[in-house]
Amino acid sequence: xxxxxxxxxxxxxxxxxxxxxxxxxxxxxxxxxxxxxxxxxxxxxxxxxxxxxxxxxxxxxxxxxxxxxxxxxxxxxxxxxxxxxxxxxxxxxxxxxxxxxxxxxxxxxxxxxxxxxxxxxxxxxxxxxxxxxxxxxxxxxxxxxxxxxxxxxxxxxxxxxxxxxxxxxxxxxxxxxxxxxxxxxxxxxxxxxxxxxxxxxxxx
Amino acid sequence: xxxxxxxxxxxxxxxxxxxxxxxxxxxxxxxxxxxxxxxxxxxxxxxxxxxxxxxxxxxxxxxxxxxxxxxxxxxxxxxxxxxxxxxxxxxxxxxxxxxxxxxxxxxxxxxxxxxxxxxxxxxxxxxxxxxxxxxxxxxxxxxxxxxxxxxxxxxxxxxxxxxxxxxxxxxxxxxxxxxxxxxxxxxxxxxxxxxxxxxxxxxx
DNA sequence: TCCTCTTGATTGAACGTTCAATCAAGAGTA
DNA sequence: TACTCTTGATTGAACGTTCAATCAAGAGGA
Numbered sequence: 001x002x003x004x005x006x007x008x009x010x011x012x013x014x015x016x017x018x019x020x021x022x023x024x025x026x027x028x029x030x031x032x033x034x035x036x037x038x039x040x041x042x043x044x045x046x047x048x049x050x051x052x053x054x055x056x057x058x059x060x061x062x063x064x065x066x067x068x069x070x071x072x073x074x075x076x077x078x079x080x081x082x083x084x085x086x087x088x089x090x091x092x093x094x095x096x097x098x099x100x101x102x103x104x105x106x107x108x109x110x111x112x113x114x115x116x117x118x119x120x121x122x123x124x125x126x127x128x129x130x131x132x133x134x135x136x137x138x139x140x141x142x143x144x145x146x147x148x149x150x151x152x153x154x155x156x157x158x159x160x161x162x163x164x165x166x167x168x169x170x171x172x173x174x175x176x177x178x179x180x181x182x183x184x185x186x187x188x189x190x191x192x193x194x195x196x197x198x199x200x201x202x203x204x
Numbered sequence: 205x206x207x208x209x210x211x212x213x214x215x216x217x218x219x220x221x222x223x224x225x226x227x228x229x230x231x232x233x234x235x236x237x238x239x240x241x242x243x244x245x246x247x248x249x250x251x252x253x254x255x256x257x258x259x260x261x262x263x264x265x266x267x268x269x270x271x272x273x274x275x276x277x278x279x280x281x282x283x284x285x286x287x288x289x290x291x292x293x294x295x296x297x298x299x300x301x302x303x304x305x306x307x308x309x310x311x312x313x314x315x316x317x318x319x320x321x322x323x324x325x326x327x328x329x330x331x332x333x334x335x336x337x338x339x340x341x342x343x344x345x346x347x348x349x350x351x352x353x354x355x356x357x358x359x360x361x362x363x364x365x366x367x368x369x370x371x372x373x374x375x376x377x378x379x380x381x382x383x384x385x386x387x388x389x390x391x392x393x394x395x396x397x398x399x400x401x402x403x404x405x406x407x408x
Numbered sequence: 409t410c411c412t413c414t415t416g417a418t419t420g421a422a423c424g425t426t427c428a429a430t431c432a433a434g435a436g437t438a
Numbered sequence: 439t440a441c442t443c444t445t446g447a448t449t450g451a452a453c454g455t456t457c458a459a460t461c462a463a464g465a466g467g468a
Contacts, residue, residue: 005443024315026230030428041445043430052428110376111228111315124379131380153383154393161369162362169361172314175328176335179357189358197401212417234454245419247456256454 009048012037016055021104025056025112056112060119063105067126070096071133082141082195086159089134090187093163098183103171110172131156147198155198162190213252216241220259225308229260229316260316264323267309271330274300275337286345286399290363293338294391297367302387307375314376335360351402359402366394
Protein backbone atom coordinates (compact mmCIF):
# COMPACT_ATOMS: atom_id res chain seq x y z
CA UNK A 1 0.00 0.00 0.00
CA UNK A 2 1.61 3.20 -1.06
CA UNK A 3 0.22 5.91 1.15
CA UNK A 4 0.37 8.95 -1.12
CA UNK A 5 -0.22 12.20 0.65
CA UNK A 6 -3.73 13.07 -0.54
CA UNK A 7 -3.42 16.80 0.05
CA UNK A 8 -0.26 17.05 -2.04
CA UNK A 9 -1.98 15.10 -4.79
CA UNK A 10 -4.92 17.45 -4.74
CA UNK A 11 -2.60 20.43 -4.69
CA UNK A 12 -1.01 19.22 -7.90
CA UNK A 13 -4.39 18.55 -9.48
CA UNK A 14 -5.61 22.05 -8.60
CA UNK A 15 -2.54 23.54 -10.21
CA UNK A 16 -2.94 21.35 -13.28
CA UNK A 17 -6.59 22.36 -13.64
CA UNK A 18 -5.61 26.00 -13.58
CA UNK A 19 -2.74 25.65 -16.03
CA UNK A 20 -4.60 23.33 -18.41
CA UNK A 21 -7.62 25.59 -18.53
CA UNK A 22 -5.40 28.54 -19.28
CA UNK A 23 -2.87 27.17 -21.78
CA UNK A 24 -4.43 23.94 -22.96
CA UNK A 25 -3.07 20.47 -22.31
CA UNK A 26 -0.48 20.36 -25.07
CA UNK A 27 1.01 23.77 -24.33
CA UNK A 28 1.05 23.32 -20.59
CA UNK A 29 4.33 21.99 -19.26
CA UNK A 30 5.06 19.94 -16.19
CA UNK A 31 7.28 22.79 -15.08
CA UNK A 32 4.35 25.22 -15.33
CA UNK A 33 2.22 22.99 -13.16
CA UNK A 34 4.96 22.48 -10.60
CA UNK A 35 5.50 26.21 -10.33
CA UNK A 36 1.79 26.87 -10.01
CA UNK A 37 1.63 24.26 -7.26
CA UNK A 38 4.61 25.82 -5.50
CA UNK A 39 6.80 22.74 -5.86
CA UNK A 40 10.55 23.15 -5.94
CA UNK A 41 10.95 20.46 -8.55
CA UNK A 42 8.74 19.16 -11.37
CA UNK A 43 10.03 15.68 -10.61
CA UNK A 44 7.80 15.46 -7.57
CA UNK A 45 4.75 15.29 -9.80
CA UNK A 46 5.96 11.90 -10.99
CA UNK A 47 5.80 10.56 -7.46
CA UNK A 48 2.03 11.06 -7.50
CA UNK A 49 1.20 10.61 -11.17
CA UNK A 50 2.75 8.29 -13.73
CA UNK A 51 2.72 10.89 -16.51
CA UNK A 52 1.28 14.13 -17.76
CA UNK A 53 -1.74 12.59 -19.40
CA UNK A 54 -2.81 11.01 -16.13
CA UNK A 55 -3.16 14.51 -14.72
CA UNK A 56 -5.64 15.32 -17.45
CA UNK A 57 -7.48 12.06 -16.96
CA UNK A 58 -7.74 12.58 -13.22
CA UNK A 59 -9.15 16.06 -13.75
CA UNK A 60 -11.67 15.07 -16.37
CA UNK A 61 -12.70 12.03 -14.35
CA UNK A 62 -14.48 14.40 -12.00
CA UNK A 63 -16.58 15.52 -14.91
CA UNK A 64 -18.67 12.36 -14.87
CA UNK A 65 -20.11 12.80 -11.34
CA UNK A 66 -20.43 16.54 -12.05
CA UNK A 67 -22.49 15.86 -15.14
CA UNK A 68 -24.60 13.32 -13.32
CA UNK A 69 -25.14 15.87 -10.59
CA UNK A 70 -26.97 17.99 -13.14
CA UNK A 71 -29.54 15.27 -13.50
CA UNK A 72 -30.25 14.64 -9.84
CA UNK A 73 -32.63 11.81 -9.19
CA UNK A 74 -33.96 11.51 -12.72
CA UNK A 75 -36.89 9.45 -11.48
CA UNK A 76 -38.26 12.40 -9.53
CA UNK A 77 -37.68 14.88 -12.32
CA UNK A 78 -39.27 12.51 -14.79
CA UNK A 79 -42.64 12.73 -13.06
CA UNK A 80 -42.86 16.46 -12.47
CA UNK A 81 -44.59 18.87 -14.87
CA UNK A 82 -42.36 20.85 -17.24
CA UNK A 83 -42.51 24.03 -15.16
CA UNK A 84 -40.82 22.22 -12.28
CA UNK A 85 -38.49 19.92 -14.12
CA UNK A 86 -37.10 22.43 -16.59
CA UNK A 87 -36.46 24.97 -13.87
CA UNK A 88 -34.71 22.39 -11.71
CA UNK A 89 -32.62 21.29 -14.64
CA UNK A 90 -31.68 24.82 -15.62
CA UNK A 91 -30.70 25.69 -12.08
CA UNK A 92 -28.57 22.59 -11.69
CA UNK A 93 -26.92 23.40 -14.98
CA UNK A 94 -26.17 26.97 -13.93
CA UNK A 95 -24.99 25.92 -10.50
CA UNK A 96 -22.53 23.46 -11.96
CA UNK A 97 -21.23 25.37 -14.96
CA UNK A 98 -21.66 28.88 -13.65
CA UNK A 99 -18.81 28.48 -11.16
CA UNK A 100 -15.19 29.11 -12.13
CA UNK A 101 -14.55 25.40 -11.63
CA UNK A 102 -17.29 24.45 -14.05
CA UNK A 103 -16.05 26.98 -16.56
CA UNK A 104 -12.50 25.71 -16.37
CA UNK A 105 -13.74 22.16 -16.73
CA UNK A 106 -15.77 23.07 -19.77
CA UNK A 107 -12.84 24.79 -21.40
CA UNK A 108 -10.52 21.86 -20.80
CA UNK A 109 -13.18 19.50 -22.01
CA UNK A 110 -13.78 21.44 -25.20
CA UNK A 111 -10.10 21.81 -26.00
CA UNK A 112 -8.43 18.69 -24.75
CA UNK A 113 -10.82 15.79 -24.41
CA UNK A 114 -9.13 14.40 -27.49
CA UNK A 115 -6.00 13.85 -25.43
CA UNK A 116 -7.82 11.41 -23.16
CA UNK A 117 -9.60 9.05 -25.55
CA UNK A 118 -10.67 6.52 -22.94
CA UNK A 119 -12.49 9.30 -21.08
CA UNK A 120 -14.02 10.73 -24.21
CA UNK A 121 -15.96 7.49 -24.50
CA UNK A 122 -17.16 7.68 -20.90
CA UNK A 123 -18.24 11.29 -21.03
CA UNK A 124 -19.83 10.76 -24.41
CA UNK A 125 -21.87 7.97 -22.89
CA UNK A 126 -23.09 10.18 -20.06
CA UNK A 127 -23.96 13.01 -22.41
CA UNK A 128 -25.87 10.72 -24.73
CA UNK A 129 -27.75 9.19 -21.83
CA UNK A 130 -28.74 12.55 -20.46
CA UNK A 131 -29.94 13.75 -23.82
CA UNK A 132 -31.90 10.56 -24.33
CA UNK A 133 -33.49 10.88 -20.90
CA UNK A 134 -34.46 14.44 -21.54
CA UNK A 135 -35.90 13.62 -24.94
CA UNK A 136 -37.93 10.84 -23.39
CA UNK A 137 -39.21 13.23 -20.75
CA UNK A 138 -40.32 15.71 -23.37
CA UNK A 139 -42.03 12.96 -25.37
CA UNK A 140 -43.84 11.89 -22.22
CA UNK A 141 -45.07 15.40 -21.57
CA UNK A 142 -46.20 15.66 -25.17
CA UNK A 143 -48.14 12.44 -24.80
CA UNK A 144 -49.72 13.84 -21.67
CA UNK A 145 -50.80 16.86 -23.69
CA UNK A 146 -48.70 19.24 -21.67
CA UNK A 147 -46.42 20.21 -24.54
CA UNK A 148 -47.08 20.51 -28.23
CA UNK A 149 -45.90 17.68 -30.48
CA UNK A 150 -42.53 18.15 -32.12
CA UNK A 151 -39.19 16.43 -32.63
CA UNK A 152 -38.01 15.87 -29.07
CA UNK A 153 -34.38 15.28 -30.07
CA UNK A 154 -34.28 18.76 -31.50
CA UNK A 155 -36.27 20.28 -28.66
CA UNK A 156 -33.88 18.84 -26.09
CA UNK A 157 -30.90 20.37 -27.88
CA UNK A 158 -32.67 23.69 -28.25
CA UNK A 159 -33.24 23.91 -24.52
CA UNK A 160 -29.78 22.77 -23.50
CA UNK A 161 -28.29 25.05 -26.12
CA UNK A 162 -30.04 28.08 -24.70
CA UNK A 163 -28.42 27.29 -21.35
CA UNK A 164 -25.08 26.47 -22.88
CA UNK A 165 -25.00 29.91 -24.47
CA UNK A 166 -24.83 31.45 -21.03
CA UNK A 167 -21.85 29.41 -19.96
CA UNK A 168 -20.10 29.97 -23.26
CA UNK A 169 -20.64 33.70 -22.89
CA UNK A 170 -19.31 33.84 -19.38
CA UNK A 171 -16.54 31.25 -19.43
CA UNK A 172 -15.36 30.65 -22.99
CA UNK A 173 -15.99 33.82 -24.95
CA UNK A 174 -15.19 35.96 -21.96
CA UNK A 175 -15.52 39.12 -24.05
CA UNK A 176 -19.25 38.44 -24.20
CA UNK A 177 -19.61 38.74 -20.45
CA UNK A 178 -20.48 42.39 -20.74
CA UNK A 179 -24.19 42.92 -20.20
CA UNK A 180 -24.69 39.32 -19.15
CA UNK A 181 -27.59 38.84 -16.76
CA UNK A 182 -27.50 37.01 -13.46
CA UNK A 183 -27.47 33.22 -13.92
CA UNK A 184 -30.75 32.86 -12.01
CA UNK A 185 -32.48 35.51 -14.08
CA UNK A 186 -31.12 34.07 -17.30
CA UNK A 187 -32.18 30.55 -16.37
CA UNK A 188 -35.69 31.73 -15.60
CA UNK A 189 -35.99 33.52 -18.92
CA UNK A 190 -34.60 30.57 -20.85
CA UNK A 191 -37.08 28.21 -19.19
CA UNK A 192 -39.96 30.60 -19.70
CA UNK A 193 -39.17 31.14 -23.37
CA UNK A 194 -38.79 27.46 -24.07
CA UNK A 195 -41.88 26.59 -22.11
CA UNK A 196 -44.05 29.15 -23.87
CA UNK A 197 -42.56 28.04 -27.17
CA UNK A 198 -43.56 24.46 -26.45
CA UNK A 199 -47.09 25.20 -25.13
CA UNK A 200 -49.96 23.53 -26.90
CA UNK A 201 -51.56 26.07 -29.17
CA UNK A 202 -55.27 26.40 -28.52
CA UNK A 203 -55.86 28.97 -31.27
CA UNK A 204 -55.76 28.40 -35.03
CA UNK B 205 5.12 17.70 -64.10
CA UNK B 206 5.83 20.50 -61.68
CA UNK B 207 3.17 22.71 -63.23
CA UNK B 208 4.45 25.69 -61.29
CA UNK B 209 1.84 25.40 -58.54
CA UNK B 210 0.48 28.81 -57.64
CA UNK B 211 -2.03 27.00 -55.44
CA UNK B 212 0.65 25.47 -53.27
CA UNK B 213 -0.09 28.02 -50.58
CA UNK B 214 -3.73 27.04 -50.49
CA UNK B 215 -2.81 23.38 -50.52
CA UNK B 216 -0.75 23.91 -47.38
CA UNK B 217 -3.54 25.89 -45.74
CA UNK B 218 -6.04 23.15 -46.48
CA UNK B 219 -3.75 20.60 -44.92
CA UNK B 220 -3.16 22.82 -41.90
CA UNK B 221 -6.89 23.31 -41.41
CA UNK B 222 -7.42 19.58 -41.40
CA UNK B 223 -4.55 18.81 -39.05
CA UNK B 224 -5.27 21.69 -36.68
CA UNK B 225 -8.94 20.81 -36.42
CA UNK B 226 -8.03 17.22 -35.67
CA UNK B 227 -5.08 17.53 -33.28
CA UNK B 228 -5.20 21.14 -32.14
CA UNK B 229 -2.60 23.77 -32.89
CA UNK B 230 -0.09 22.89 -30.21
CA UNK B 231 -0.10 19.16 -30.90
CA UNK B 232 -0.03 19.50 -34.66
CA UNK B 233 3.48 19.42 -36.07
CA UNK B 234 4.85 21.00 -39.19
CA UNK B 235 5.72 17.50 -40.27
CA UNK B 236 2.08 16.43 -39.91
CA UNK B 237 0.95 19.28 -42.09
CA UNK B 238 3.61 18.64 -44.71
CA UNK B 239 2.64 14.99 -44.90
CA UNK B 240 -1.06 15.84 -45.13
CA UNK B 241 -0.26 18.25 -47.96
CA UNK B 242 1.83 15.63 -49.72
CA UNK B 243 5.07 17.58 -49.47
CA UNK B 244 8.37 15.75 -49.40
CA UNK B 245 9.87 18.16 -46.91
CA UNK B 246 8.40 20.26 -44.09
CA UNK B 247 10.90 22.96 -45.01
CA UNK B 248 8.85 23.88 -48.04
CA UNK B 249 6.17 25.31 -45.78
CA UNK B 250 8.62 28.02 -44.78
CA UNK B 251 8.84 29.20 -48.37
CA UNK B 252 5.21 30.23 -48.15
CA UNK B 253 4.76 31.06 -44.46
CA UNK B 254 7.18 32.62 -41.99
CA UNK B 255 6.24 30.27 -39.14
CA UNK B 256 3.70 27.85 -37.74
CA UNK B 257 1.58 30.47 -36.05
CA UNK B 258 1.09 32.33 -39.32
CA UNK B 259 -0.64 29.21 -40.62
CA UNK B 260 -3.15 29.46 -37.80
CA UNK B 261 -3.61 33.17 -38.31
CA UNK B 262 -4.17 32.75 -42.05
CA UNK B 263 -6.80 30.12 -41.38
CA UNK B 264 -8.66 32.02 -38.69
CA UNK B 265 -8.52 35.24 -40.74
CA UNK B 266 -11.18 33.72 -42.96
CA UNK B 267 -13.45 33.52 -39.96
CA UNK B 268 -14.19 37.24 -39.96
CA UNK B 269 -15.83 37.38 -43.41
CA UNK B 270 -17.51 34.06 -42.64
CA UNK B 271 -19.06 35.48 -39.49
CA UNK B 272 -20.10 38.64 -41.27
CA UNK B 273 -21.67 36.49 -43.92
CA UNK B 274 -24.09 35.25 -41.28
CA UNK B 275 -25.45 38.76 -40.86
CA UNK B 276 -26.02 39.59 -44.51
CA UNK B 277 -27.23 43.12 -45.10
CA UNK B 278 -28.21 43.91 -41.52
CA UNK B 279 -30.19 46.90 -42.68
CA UNK B 280 -32.65 44.71 -44.52
CA UNK B 281 -32.91 42.18 -41.70
CA UNK B 282 -33.40 44.97 -39.19
CA UNK B 283 -36.66 46.08 -40.80
CA UNK B 284 -38.31 42.72 -41.33
CA UNK B 285 -40.72 41.13 -38.83
CA UNK B 286 -39.31 38.43 -36.52
CA UNK B 287 -40.73 35.56 -38.57
CA UNK B 288 -38.62 36.61 -41.53
CA UNK B 289 -35.51 37.86 -39.80
CA UNK B 290 -35.06 35.00 -37.37
CA UNK B 291 -35.53 32.42 -40.09
CA UNK B 292 -33.04 34.17 -42.34
CA UNK B 293 -30.57 34.38 -39.50
CA UNK B 294 -31.00 30.75 -38.53
CA UNK B 295 -30.57 29.59 -42.10
CA UNK B 296 -27.42 31.65 -42.59
CA UNK B 297 -26.07 30.25 -39.38
CA UNK B 298 -26.77 26.68 -40.42
CA UNK B 299 -25.42 27.22 -43.90
CA UNK B 300 -22.14 28.54 -42.56
CA UNK B 301 -21.55 26.27 -39.59
CA UNK B 302 -23.34 23.19 -40.85
CA UNK B 303 -20.66 22.46 -43.42
CA UNK B 304 -17.52 20.49 -42.59
CA UNK B 305 -15.49 23.65 -43.15
CA UNK B 306 -17.58 25.60 -40.65
CA UNK B 307 -17.32 22.78 -38.15
CA UNK B 308 -13.55 22.58 -38.47
CA UNK B 309 -13.31 26.33 -38.14
CA UNK B 310 -15.43 26.28 -35.01
CA UNK B 311 -13.33 23.56 -33.43
CA UNK B 312 -10.08 25.36 -34.16
CA UNK B 313 -11.58 28.57 -32.90
CA UNK B 314 -12.77 27.01 -29.67
CA UNK B 315 -9.48 25.26 -28.98
CA UNK B 316 -6.79 27.49 -30.36
CA UNK B 317 -7.88 31.11 -30.67
CA UNK B 318 -5.67 31.72 -27.66
CA UNK B 319 -2.64 31.02 -29.84
CA UNK B 320 -3.48 33.96 -32.09
CA UNK B 321 -4.12 36.84 -29.67
CA UNK B 322 -4.26 39.58 -32.30
CA UNK B 323 -7.07 37.71 -34.02
CA UNK B 324 -8.92 36.98 -30.82
CA UNK B 325 -9.50 40.70 -30.50
CA UNK B 326 -10.82 41.01 -34.04
CA UNK B 327 -13.20 38.08 -33.81
CA UNK B 328 -14.33 39.16 -30.37
CA UNK B 329 -15.23 42.52 -31.86
CA UNK B 330 -17.30 40.96 -34.61
CA UNK B 331 -19.09 38.66 -32.17
CA UNK B 332 -19.90 41.50 -29.82
CA UNK B 333 -21.17 43.65 -32.65
CA UNK B 334 -23.42 40.91 -33.95
CA UNK B 335 -24.85 40.24 -30.52
CA UNK B 336 -25.44 43.94 -29.97
CA UNK B 337 -27.17 44.27 -33.33
CA UNK B 338 -29.39 41.33 -32.60
CA UNK B 339 -30.27 42.63 -29.15
CA UNK B 340 -31.15 45.98 -30.65
CA UNK B 341 -33.34 44.27 -33.21
CA UNK B 342 -35.22 42.39 -30.52
CA UNK B 343 -35.68 45.57 -28.50
CA UNK B 344 -37.09 47.28 -31.59
CA UNK B 345 -39.58 44.48 -32.14
CA UNK B 346 -40.57 44.66 -28.49
CA UNK B 347 -41.15 48.38 -28.81
CA UNK B 348 -43.27 47.69 -31.87
CA UNK B 349 -45.34 45.33 -29.79
CA UNK B 350 -44.39 42.31 -31.87
CA UNK B 351 -42.52 40.53 -29.07
CA UNK B 352 -43.09 40.47 -25.36
CA UNK B 353 -40.85 42.62 -23.17
CA UNK B 354 -37.82 40.90 -21.67
CA UNK B 355 -34.07 41.24 -21.30
CA UNK B 356 -32.90 41.31 -24.91
CA UNK B 357 -29.29 40.49 -24.08
CA UNK B 358 -30.45 37.21 -22.61
CA UNK B 359 -32.98 36.60 -25.35
CA UNK B 360 -30.34 37.03 -28.03
CA UNK B 361 -28.08 34.48 -26.35
CA UNK B 362 -30.97 32.08 -25.88
CA UNK B 363 -31.74 32.11 -29.57
CA UNK B 364 -28.14 31.87 -30.76
CA UNK B 365 -27.53 29.16 -28.19
CA UNK B 366 -30.35 27.04 -29.51
CA UNK B 367 -28.69 27.18 -32.92
CA UNK B 368 -25.22 26.66 -31.53
CA UNK B 369 -26.39 23.44 -29.92
CA UNK B 370 -26.95 21.98 -33.35
CA UNK B 371 -23.45 22.74 -34.55
CA UNK B 372 -21.94 21.52 -31.32
CA UNK B 373 -23.89 18.29 -31.64
CA UNK B 374 -22.85 17.68 -35.20
CA UNK B 375 -19.29 19.01 -35.27
CA UNK B 376 -17.83 19.09 -31.77
CA UNK B 377 -19.55 16.38 -29.76
CA UNK B 378 -19.75 14.13 -32.78
CA UNK B 379 -21.16 11.33 -30.66
CA UNK B 380 -24.36 13.37 -30.37
CA UNK B 381 -24.94 13.28 -34.11
CA UNK B 382 -27.11 10.22 -33.76
CA UNK B 383 -30.75 11.13 -34.13
CA UNK B 384 -29.90 14.67 -35.18
CA UNK B 385 -32.50 16.23 -37.46
CA UNK B 386 -31.85 17.90 -40.78
CA UNK B 387 -30.37 21.41 -40.34
CA UNK B 388 -33.33 22.98 -42.13
CA UNK B 389 -35.85 21.17 -39.95
CA UNK B 390 -33.92 21.97 -36.82
CA UNK B 391 -33.61 25.64 -37.72
CA UNK B 392 -37.33 25.87 -38.33
CA UNK B 393 -38.14 24.30 -34.99
CA UNK B 394 -35.67 26.51 -33.14
CA UNK B 395 -37.13 29.62 -34.72
CA UNK B 396 -40.68 28.49 -34.08
CA UNK B 397 -40.01 27.67 -30.45
CA UNK B 398 -38.22 30.93 -29.78
CA UNK B 399 -40.85 32.92 -31.63
CA UNK B 400 -43.73 31.35 -29.76
CA UNK B 401 -41.83 31.80 -26.54
CA UNK B 402 -41.42 35.49 -27.25
CA UNK B 403 -44.99 36.15 -28.42
CA UNK B 404 -46.97 38.77 -26.56
CA UNK B 405 -49.35 37.00 -24.23
CA UNK B 406 -52.92 38.13 -24.78
CA UNK B 407 -54.43 35.81 -22.17
CA UNK B 408 -54.04 35.94 -18.38
C1' DT C 409 20.16 24.72 -82.14
C1' DC C 410 23.15 25.34 -78.33
C1' DC C 411 24.89 27.76 -74.42
C1' DT C 412 24.61 30.92 -70.31
C1' DC C 413 22.35 33.27 -66.79
C1' DT C 414 18.42 34.03 -63.76
C1' DT C 415 14.55 32.93 -60.93
C1' DG C 416 11.30 30.46 -58.12
C1' DA C 417 10.61 26.12 -56.00
C1' DT C 418 12.21 22.12 -53.51
C1' DT C 419 15.06 19.16 -50.73
C1' DG C 420 17.70 16.70 -46.89
C1' DA C 421 20.61 17.62 -43.29
C1' DA C 422 21.52 20.04 -39.29
C1' DC C 423 21.04 23.37 -35.31
C1' DG C 424 19.39 25.01 -30.96
C1' DT C 425 15.81 24.51 -27.84
C1' DT C 426 12.14 22.52 -25.22
C1' DC C 427 10.11 19.12 -22.70
C1' DA C 428 8.45 14.71 -20.54
C1' DA C 429 10.44 11.42 -18.05
C1' DT C 430 14.26 9.20 -15.27
C1' DC C 431 17.76 8.83 -11.83
C1' DA C 432 20.52 8.83 -7.80
C1' DA C 433 21.05 11.02 -3.76
C1' DG C 434 19.34 12.71 0.10
C1' DA C 435 15.76 14.62 4.18
C1' DG C 436 12.45 13.56 7.53
C1' DT C 437 10.18 10.28 10.39
C1' DA C 438 8.91 6.10 13.03
C1' DT D 439 17.29 0.57 9.75
C1' DA D 440 13.38 1.08 6.55
C1' DC D 441 10.08 3.70 4.37
C1' DT D 442 7.89 7.89 2.34
C1' DC D 443 8.67 11.99 0.19
C1' DT D 444 11.60 15.60 -2.10
C1' DT D 445 15.19 17.48 -4.93
C1' DG D 446 18.66 18.99 -8.68
C1' DA D 447 20.75 17.02 -12.43
C1' DT D 448 20.40 14.36 -16.52
C1' DT D 449 18.68 11.95 -20.58
C1' DG D 450 16.78 11.18 -25.05
C1' DA D 451 13.46 12.29 -28.23
C1' DA D 452 10.81 15.60 -30.78
C1' DC D 453 10.09 19.95 -32.46
C1' DG D 454 10.31 24.52 -35.14
C1' DT D 455 13.31 26.63 -37.89
C1' DT D 456 17.46 27.55 -40.83
C1' DC D 457 20.43 26.79 -44.61
C1' DA D 458 23.25 25.53 -48.40
C1' DA D 459 22.59 22.94 -52.30
C1' DT D 460 19.80 21.38 -56.13
C1' DC D 461 16.32 21.30 -59.63
C1' DA D 462 13.23 22.75 -63.52
C1' DA D 463 12.07 26.06 -66.61
C1' DG D 464 12.43 30.08 -69.06
C1' DA D 465 14.87 34.38 -71.31
C1' DG D 466 18.14 36.19 -74.28
C1' DG D 467 21.98 35.93 -77.29
C1' DA D 468 24.98 34.00 -80.91
